[in-house]
Amino acid sequence: MSPSYILGITLVMSAVTLLSRALPFLLFDRGGEPPRWVRYLGAVLPPAIMALLIVYCLRNVRFTAGSHGIPELACIALAALLHLKKGNVLLSIFGATVVYMVLVQVVFV
Secondary structure, three states: OOHHHHHHHHHHHHHHHHHHHHHHHHHHOOOOOOOHHHHHHHHHHHHHHHHHHHHHHOOOOOOOOOOOOHHHHHHHHHHHHHHHHHOOHHHHHHHHHHHHHHHHHHHOO
């Protein structure tokens, strides 16, 4: 790839990133409440995305072979429990990831 091609790609991606960050402030910064549909999406999308990520993570788990999906199901339960008890998303994700890696690398070898 030529340097001009790389520069062009970098400039386009920079512009798209800047626009995606600034557009919500340009559209909805009128001093009032955001539109009802934006509040609805803000309430509905995070749980929907988490559910989609769970399904995506479990897509290749074979419950009839190997560890029978025990590490995956245990860590999903742990992440849910941590989130319900502490209410911290980063703690839930990090804690479940660490436990999953220990289970996969040490326990279910």
